[in-house]
Every structure is written in C-alpha cells, then in structure tokens.
Amino acid sequence: MSELASRKPPQLLSPFWPLEDQHGVGHVRLEGEPPANAAQVMPLLLKLAAQSDAMRSLQSAEGEDLSESAASALRGEMAEGLRELAELIDEESAEVVRLRAKGLAGGIGHREMTLEVARGGSPPALEIVCGPLCTWRMKTRIGLHSFLAAARDEEQQQLLDQLDDSLDDALRAVEAEIGAEGMGVPFKLPMNVTNLLLSAGEAAGHPKHFAYFMPEDEGVDGLPLEEQRTLYMRNVHLARYSEITIPLAETLLDGPMKAADVPVETTLMPWIRGHDHGHNVIVPSTTYDSWMETLGIEPFMALQEAIADVYGFLMCISEPWSKIGGFTRLEMCATHMAELLHYLRRGPQYFGDPGAAYVELSFLAENGFVEIDGKGRISWNEEDFCRGMVALAGALTESTVGAPDETGSEEFLARYGWPTETAAKRTLDAMREELTNVPTSIAFYRTSDVTAPQSVPVPA
Numbered sequence: 066m067s068e069l070a071s072r073k074p075p076q077l078l079s080p081f082w083p084l085e086d087q088h089g090v091g092h093v094r095l096e097g098e099p100p101a102n103a104a105q106v107m108p109l110l111l112k113l114a115a116q117s118d119a120m121r122s123l124q125s126a127e128g129e130d131l132s133e134s135a136a137s138a139l140r141g142e143m144a145e146g147l148r149e150l151a152e153l154i155d156e157e158s159a160e161v162v163r164l165r166a167k168g169l170a171g172g173i174g175h176r177e178m179t180l181e182v183a184r185g186g187s188p189p190a191l192e193i194v195c196g197p198l199c200t201w202r203m204k205t206r207i208g209l210h211s212f213l214a215a216a217r218d219e220e221q222q223q224l225l226d227q228l229d230d231s232l233d234d235a236l237r238a239v240e241a242e243i244g245a246e247g248m249g250v251p252f253k254l255p256m257n258v259t260n261l262l263l264s265a266g267e268a269a270g271h272p273k274h275f276a277y278f279m280p281e282d283e284g285v286d287g288l289p290l291e292e293q294r295t296l297y298m299r300n301v302h303l304a305r306y307s308e309i310t311i312p313l314a315e316t317l318l319d320g321p322m323k324a325a326d327v328p329v330e331t332t333l334m335p336w337i338r339g340h341d342h343g344h345n346v347i348v349p350s351t352t353y354d355s356w357m358e359t360l361g362i363e364p365f366m367a368l369q370e371a372i373a374d375v376y377g378f379l380m381c382i383s384e385p386w387s388k389i390g391g392f393t394r395l396e397m398c399a400t401h402m403a404e405l406l407h408y409l410r411r412g413p414q415y416f417g418d419p420g421a422a423y424v425e426l427s428f429l430a431e432n433g434f435v436e437i438d439g440k441g442r443i444s445w446n447e448e449d450f451c452r453g454m455v456a457l458a459g460a461l462t463e464s465t466v467g468a469p470d471e472t473g474s475e476e477f478l479a480r481y482g483w484p485t486e487t488a489a490k491r492t493l494d495a496m497r498e499e500l501t502n503v504p505t506s507i508a509f510y511r512t513s514d515v516t517a518p519q520s521v522p523v524p525a
Contacts, residue, residue: 089501089502089503089504089505089506090504090505090506090507090508091308091309091504091506091507091508092507092508092509092510093304093307093308093507093508093509093510094509094510094511095261095262095263095300095509095510095511096511097216097260097261097262097300098216098262099154099191099214099216099262100154100155100190100191100216100217101153101154101155101190101191102153102154105153106150106153106154106191107262109146109149109150109153110150110214110262110263111263112146113143113146113147113150113195113212113214113265114212114214114263114264114265114266115265116139116142116143116146116212117143117195117210117211117212117265117266118212118265118266118269119139120136120139120140120143120210120266121209121210121211121265121266121267123135123136123139124136124209124210126207126209127207128197128207128208128209140169140170140171141169141170143166143169143195144166144167144169144170145166147162147163147165147166147169147193147195148162148163148166150162150193151163151166154190154191155189155190155191157187157189157190158189158190158191158192158193160185160189161182161185161189161192161193162191162193164178164181164182165178165182165193165194165195165196168196169195169196175196175197175208175283175284175285176285178196179279179280179283179285180280180285180288180292182279182280183279183280183288183292183293183294184292187255188217188255188256188257188294188296189217189257190216190217191214191215191216191217192213192214192215192216192217192257192259192296193213193214194211194212194213194268194277194283194296195211195212195213196208196210196211196283197209197210197211197283197284198210198211198213198266198267198268198277198282198283198284199281199282199283199284200267200270200274206284207284208283208284209266209267210266210267211264211265211266211267211268211269212263212264212265212266212268213261213263213264213265213268213277213296214261214262214263215257215259215260215261215262215296215298216259216260216262217257217258217259218258218259218260218299221258221299221334222257222258224334224335224389224390225256225258225334225335225338227389228335228338228386228389228390229253229338231385231386231389232250232253232342232380234383234385235339235380235383235385235386236248236249236250236346236380238379238380238383238384238385239376239379239380239383239458242379242455242458243379243455243458243459243462244459245348245459245462245467246348246349247348247349248346248347248348249346249347249348250342250345250346250347251290251345251347252290252291252345253342254290254293254294254295254341254342254345255294255295256294256295256296256297256338256341257294257295257296257297258297258299258334259296259297259298259299260298260299260300261298261300261301261509263509263511264509269508269509273301273305273506273507273508273509274298274301275297275298275299275301275302275305275337276295276296276297276298276302276337276341277295277296278293278294278295278296279293279294279295279296280292280293281293290345295341297334297337299333299334301507301509302333302334302337303329303330303333304507305407305507306324306329306333306403306404306407308504308507309407309410309503309504309505309507310324310403310404310406310407311324311325311403312500312502312503313403313406313407313410313496313500313503314402314403314406316442316495316499316500317406317441317442317443317492317495317496317500318402318403318406318442318443318445319442319443319444319445320398320399320402320443320444320445320446320447320450321395321399321446321447322395322396322398322399323399324399324402324403326399327396327399327400327403328392328396329400331390331391331392331396332381332390332392332396332397332400333400335381335386335390335392335397336377336378336381336397336400336401336404337377338377339376339377339378339379339380339381339386340373340374340377341373341377342376342377342380343372343373343374343375343376343377343380344369344372344373346372346376346466347466348462348466348467350467350468350469351466351467352468352469352470353465353466353468353471353474356470356471356474359471359475360471360474360475360478362417363415363416363417363420364420364478364482365417366416366417366418366420366421367413367417367418367420367421367423367424367478367482367483368421368424368461368465368474368477368478369417369421370417370418370420370421371421371424371425371457371461372461372465372466374401374421374425375425375454375457375458375461376458378397378401378454379454379455379458381397382394382397382398382451394447394451395447398445398447398450398451401454402443402445402450405422405425405426406422406492406496408421408422409422409423409426409489409492409493409496410496410500410503410505411505412493413482413483413493414483414484420482420483423481423482423483423487423489423493424477424478424481424482424483425457426443426487426488426489426492427480427481427482427485427487427488427489428453428456428457428460428481429450429453429454429457430443430487430488430489431480431481431487431488432453432456433449434449434450434452434453434456435449435450435453437488437489437491437492438491439491440491440495441491441492441493441494441495441496442492442495443492460477461477464476464477465477
C-alpha cells in the first residue's frame with residue numbers, strides 16, 4: 066500500500082446529535098449594539114465573524130489546519146482587526162482584545178493569554194472571544210476557532226451583584242429548608258451578564274450555548290476557582306425559552322401558571338445564577354469530585370447538573386433572592402418546570418444536562434410531587450413542587466454532596482436516572498413522538514444579514 070493510500074484523512078466534525086435522532090433548528094434575530102462607537106465597531110465585528118467562519122472551515126475535528134498558509138494569513142488579518150477594534154472601545158475591553166490579538170499573532174501562548182484574561186479583574190463591557198473554544202464532550206473537547214461578541218447588560222449585572230451580595234443569606238434559607246448544616250460556596254464565580262451581538266466559527270455550530278465557562282471552554286483546565294468566570298448571554302437564553310421551552314410546555318404542562326405567562330425577563334437570570342452557584346455548594350464532608358470515573362462521565366454530570374438545579378432553585382425562592390429579583394415563588398416554579406422540558410428534549414441517553422432533567426422529573430413523579438399521565442402530560446402545583454424540590458435537595462445532599470463514598474449516588478442514579486423507566490420516560494416519549502417540530506437549538510442572524518418576513522426579535 067502506498068504512503069498516500071495508507072494516510073488517514075483528517076476527520077471533519079461529526080454532527081452533534083446522532084443522525085438517527087430527530088432534531089431541528091429555529092432562527093431568531095439578534096439586535097443589540099456595541100456599548101460605544103457602534104457605527105464603526107459593528108462592521109469590524111462582522112468582518113471578524115466572517116474571517117472566523119473561514120478559519121473554522123480550514124480546521125479538522127482535531128483542530129489541524131488543513132492549509133497552514135491560509136490559516137496563518139487569516140490569523141494575521143484577525144489580529145490586525147482586533148487591534149483596530151481596540152482603538153474604538155473602552156480601555157478595559159480594549160486590554161482584553163489586545164491580548165487576544167497578541168495570542169492570534171503568536172506573541173503569547175494560548176494558555177498564558179487566557180490566564181492573563183482570567184486574572185484581569187472585572188469582566189469587560191464588550192466581551193470578545195476570537196480563538197479556540199470547546200463545545201460539548203460528545204462532540205469535541207478540542208478547541209476549534211470561534212468568534213463571539215457580546216455587550217454587557219449593565220442593569221442585569223447590577224441585579225446579579227445584589228444577588229451575590231446576599232448569597233450567604235440565601236444559603237442559610239436553603240439549610241433551614243433541607244435540614245443541612247455548614248453549606249457554603251467557596252468562591253463566587255464572576256459572571257458577566259451580556260447580550261450576544263455576533264457568533265461565528267465553532268461557536269455558531271449547534272447546539273448554541275447561552276453560557277460559556279471561561280477559560281475551561283477555551284481548553285484551559287485545572288485552574289483554581291479564583292481564575293474562572295462565566296460568560297452569560299441573556300438574550301440567547303430568552304430566545305431559547307421563547308422558541309423551545311414554551312412550545313414544549315404548552316403541550317406537556319398543566320399547572321397554575323403557563324410557561325408563556327412567566328416573566329422570564331425577571332426570572333431567567335436569577336435562575337441561571339442560582340444554578341451557577343449551585344455547582345459549587347459544599348458541606349463540610351463533601352468529597353465527591355473523585356467519583357467521576359466510578360460513576361461514568363455522563364451519569365456523574367447528570368448528578369452535578371441536578372445538584373446545581375435544585376440548590377439554585379431553592380436559593381431563588383428564598384426570601385432574600387425573591388425580594389431582590391422581584392419575582393414570586395410561583396413564577397420561579399413555573400420557570401423551572403418549563404426549563405426541565407427544554408433540557409429533557411435533547412435526550413437523557415446522550416448528555417448530562419438532559420440526564421439531570423430526567424433525574425429531577427423522575428424523582429418528583431415517583432415520589433408523588435407531580436403527576437405524569439399515560440400520555441406524558443405533567444400536572445403540578447406550587448406547594449407540592451416546592452416540597453418536592455426540598456426533598457430532592459435533601460436526597461442529593463445525603464447521597465452525593467455530603468456522602469462518604471459513591472454508593473448512595475449509584476443507588477440514586479439506579480432508581481431515578483436514565484435508562485430506568487420511570488414516569489419521566491412517558492414525557493420524553495411524548496416529546497419525541499408528538500413534538501418533533503419544536504426546535505432543539507436556535508440559529509442567529511442580524512437584520513443586516515437577511516430580510517425575514519416573519520422575524521422573531523430577541524431582547525437586547
């Protein structure tokens with residue numbers, strides 16, 4: 066066999082979803098503007114996005130440049146564009162943009178560059194990512210070229226800061242609800258609340274994210290919490306709720322508040338911030354970080370996401386947070402119930418997030434806190450749902466967060482997790498048999514890109 070014939074060809078990226086599965090994509094319009102000099106900045110961002118699409122098309126699934134000369138030229142042009150951009154924006158944002166330009170030009174290593182960004186203090190008003198980003202584990206954990214531009218939402222950022230200032234009070238309320246002691250969050254991960262302006266390269270692949278965990282999603286792992294942060298894109302989250310969550314909930318939920326009536330402009334940001342903190346809640350006996358290999362990656366991640374969900378929800382309905390956020394307990398219950406469907410839609414057999422939704426819904430149904438009929442329709446009420454989430458928090462604290470070993474987690478997953486056939490399986494089947502027209506992901510465009518006769522505006 067010749068050397069040419071025996072050479073393994075570069076692998077292009079496989080689809081995120083299994084080909085035999087049923088998935089679809091909805092489209093939403095991004096509006097919003099950069100915080101300064103929009104008339105000059107936006108054309109630069111559009112150019113960088115187009116160059117990033119070209120750069121990603123030159124990469125294999127393993128990140129190999131299929132044309133080194135073309136990739137090198139593109140990196141040089143993008144670095145120059147970033148330096149030009151830095152002259153038009155505020156200095157705090159410009160400092161980060163210049164670092165990213167330096168990284169593209171080869172003047173600093175990628176890891177060193179991301180560490181400098183991470184250590185730079187408060188998040189910038191204009192968040193720019195132009196370089197490698199990782200997506201989902203079962204798609205790729207290799208950094209592939211991406212571009213993001215997002216403008217900070219100052220009003221929502223101030224609200225988030227108020228929630229963070231009262232985090233200890235919220236945790237004390239959770240402790241009182243579930244009868245735990247010593248709950249704490251070792252470090253409040255900074256979160257930059259933004260609205261996405263543009264997305265390109267691998268970041269524009271499916272499924273679209275509404276949050277990135279930096280610099281982990283830039284391929285830099287193993288950093289202390291103090292050097293990590295979350296980039297949250299609020300308008301993407303709102304769009305997903307509108308295009309995916311509401312249609313699912315209209316068919317499958319029967320409760321005291323409809324998903325379409327929830328004031329998600331008020332509830333979604335606190336909901337995700339509670340989830341973000343929930344990942345890091347510990348008690349004095351917490352040791353579960355070493356159990357991933359025993360439990361398996363996706364089952365372990367399903368537990369992690371369920372823990373974050375339940376602790377985050379209880380923080381949200383605590384008096385300190387609900388008062389600051391200006392939402393009612395019922396509104397947050399309706400938000401969480403509806404979002405469970407959104408995640409479940411992706412398939413608990415594939416990923417940790419929908420695996421967590423399956424665990425939560427299974428627990429609630431199997432213990433009588435919600436009712437799931439033979440067709441998968443879920444009936445719920447505020448009082449029983451809240452009691453169920455308290456019971457679930459207690460069970461997860463006992464089996465995982467405060468457990469001496471993984472035995473309790475294994476038993477919990479065996480009882481409520483996929484592929485155990487609980488009542489939640491009927492809801493999943495209903496989604497996949499009756500609601501295949503509901504998108505699983507969304508794609509973005511701007512009014513300058515295309516004229517749409519029936520465009521769907523996204524809050525900016």
